Amino acid sequence: MWPNAVAHALSCFEWAFKQPGRYLNASEFDSPGMGDARDDLEWAMRHLPPGAQRDLSRLITRIDEEFERRTLPEPNDPEWALMGWWWTRMRER
Template sequence: MWPDAVADALARFEWAFKQPGRYLNASQVWEPGLEAEYARDDLEEAMLRLPRGAQRDLGRLIARIDDEFERRTLPDPGPVNERRVGDWWWSRIRER
């Protein structure tokens, strides 16, 4: 991980959640290749590297992010990507 990786990931979610509308807009991304799903991957990696106390603190933030991300996306009706089974955020779609 790079310095400020967690701060960068949190900023990407903050930006995404400030976008208007009930559902996240698939055409609006922080930067190409840096969508919220990638930010969530970065947060997951950070959780593996942090000491327990910091994991609990970040875990509380992630729980709120996950709730909002789930609220503003829909389940993907397509086939399950076996490579991403544990990463539920990749099985969500934006917009209707």
């Protein structure tokens, strides 16, 4: 993981969540995008010390709730679930 990777991932979500509309636009998922940013946060969670994990976990919980609220389930791509549940969400209606 490179320096400031967590800050960059968090800023990716902050920018996307500020965009108007109920659903997130597909262009926000282009690589590198929100899926990659969420992967980076997941990697960081596995490698941070316990105190930092708790702090980041609180942020990730809020991100996941908003991400789930602004996307739809993608029933046709269950193999993406192996990478992370966030890859199984549809990006726009």
